[in-house]
Amino acid sequence: MHKYSMLLISKNYLMELVKMLKAEYKAEGGKLIKVQMTKRGNKIDSIKITGDFFMHPEDLIDELEKALLGCLLNEDVIVETIERFIKDRGAVLLGAAPEDFAKCIIKAGGGDG
């Protein structure tokens, strides 16, 4: 019995890991943000952010995605993570704000409330 339930847990766990979560969110600045992600528990396990927004310098997007790995699926925590990244790296966003990215991520992955 114990062995069987362990098997179930691990199957659900694996299912959740590979399940691709997607969402689109129209930012107040008018641009569309798209998120594709997987989660582990209530944290971001992998993430790709696409869309028609502007971020400078452009190639920082890969590092922003890396900075979000392991981040708790909580809107405030995500906003703070993105804001810190932008400040530390001197990035500029146009047409979308950290709040918009966070809302899209929560829409895709669900929040912890």
Place this chain on the structure above:
Amino acid sequence: MVERWRLLDTGLNDAFYNMALDEAIAVARSRNIVPNTIRFFRWEPSAVSIGYFQSMEEEVDVEACRRLGIDYVRRRTGGGAVYHDRDGELTYSIVVSEDHPLVSRDFQKTYENLCSGLVRGLRLLGVPAEFKPINDIVVEGRKISGNAQTRGMGVVHQHGTILRDVNPTIMFTVLKVPSEKIRDKMIKSAEERVTSIKRYLGREVSFEELKRALIRGFEESFGIELVPGKIDAFEEELALSLKKEKYSTREWNFKR
């Protein structure tokens, strides 16, 4: 003495060379090999470009492009997916040193400054164009020009489109729509949201007439003189290598 910029008219080229040459001009400008530059260009074959952050698979019907002989390429600038019609669209790029008075630290302000040349040029043609933040130029609320900007190496590079004529049906054949059911709806809605010089004026304006108006618009608005020039050997060599190693590769075009 009025400030002199270089004017390039590179005519028809494929999407990969077009995007490669833009980057090559920016690199050449950053090394002071060439002066501030405005370039006009067109696309042959017609092409789709996507913004730096977009996904090719999500935005573009690659199969339809192949079938129709339409190129697809990722830009070095952000923004949205654009269908560049060989006969409907004129494309321009501006490459200007970051220390020029037209360039503000504020990206939004810089868009407005650089778009002012296009707005003035369109008005000279009798088209009451207005800049609309973030990066559009509209006529009576309908988009006639989309623009995108990047900066690096001390240089600002902005490129964008001016619609002489518009064909939303081809546009939504090559751009992905959420579902087949709403394709017609999207085409109709694009017809309402987008316009062209031909549609507004009710007459055909040739590429030559359009370019002449835009040249005057840029000259008057920027307070410069545009001097027809040539692509530098450094730019040409770099463009060919960027086309081969970057813009025509699957790695670049499908990287997101």
